[in-house]
Amino acid sequence: MRVTFLGTGSAMPTGERNQTGLLVEAGDDTLLVDCGSGVLGALAGTEPGYEAADTVLLTHHHLDHVSDLLALLKARWLAGEESLSVVGPAGTESLVTGLLDVHDYLRGRVDLDVREVDGGAFDLLEFEIGTAETVHSMEGFAYRFSHPDADGDFCFSGDSEATADIADLADGARVLAHDCSFPDEVDVSNHPTPNALGETLAGRDVEELLLTHLYPHTDGKHEEMIESVRASFGGTVGMARDGLTVEI
Secondary structure (H helix, E strand, C coil): CEEEEEECCCCCCCCCCCCCEEEEEECCEEEEECCCCCHHHHHHCCCCCCCCCCEEECCCCCHHHHCCHHHHHHHHHHCCCCEEEEEECCCHHHHHHHHHHHCHHHCCCCEEEEEECCCCCEEECCEEEEEEECCCCCCCEEEEEECCCCCCCEEECCCCCCCHHHHHHHCCCCEEEEECCCCCCCCCCCCCCHHHHHHHHCCCCCCEEEEECCCHHHCCCHHHHHHHHHCCCCCEEEECCCCCEEEC
């Protein structure tokens, strides 16, 4: 399994990071997870390109995770691709319908399939995907990805406070990418601080943790954030960045 970080930033752009998006590849399967602003351009620079990204999985519907979704549909249509599947939590169908109400000329340009998931495990392409509900200002899911052609699992928190449910979901995964939007001195809800994340993951068997969804408040504080997580969590800790590729 190959995971490419297309966007590791937040709803406050800095010019250095796109908003959230990941490309997950395994075997013949290509899955785009979230599609925030800038992700389509980053996706175009990958070997599969947006032509191969016919399936999108959404963690939740905040703008910095979905703003390039219809741009992806249009790009695929102009490139001659004929289909797009969008999967996500409750409300995904309403989201896509609403976007098409605004951009009505895109209706019918591709064969569009929208699917909503309500938790538990489900299959998407050849991926088996586990879920945990997030604690955020909008309903969403963290996901764990398994694939027959992968040697280990990948887990992605989406946007969420650090929770025991997400820690349980990630336990035994090779790599966890987790929201760590702010340094410890910021009093925040709906996102974790490094100390809270480390304490929640303490004792969990996760080989590598990558911190993502980074607000400008984290600039210049990456090392201290890593050390704060390491105070409780025993796995490898690093910062995700746009363009980073991890092989699992």
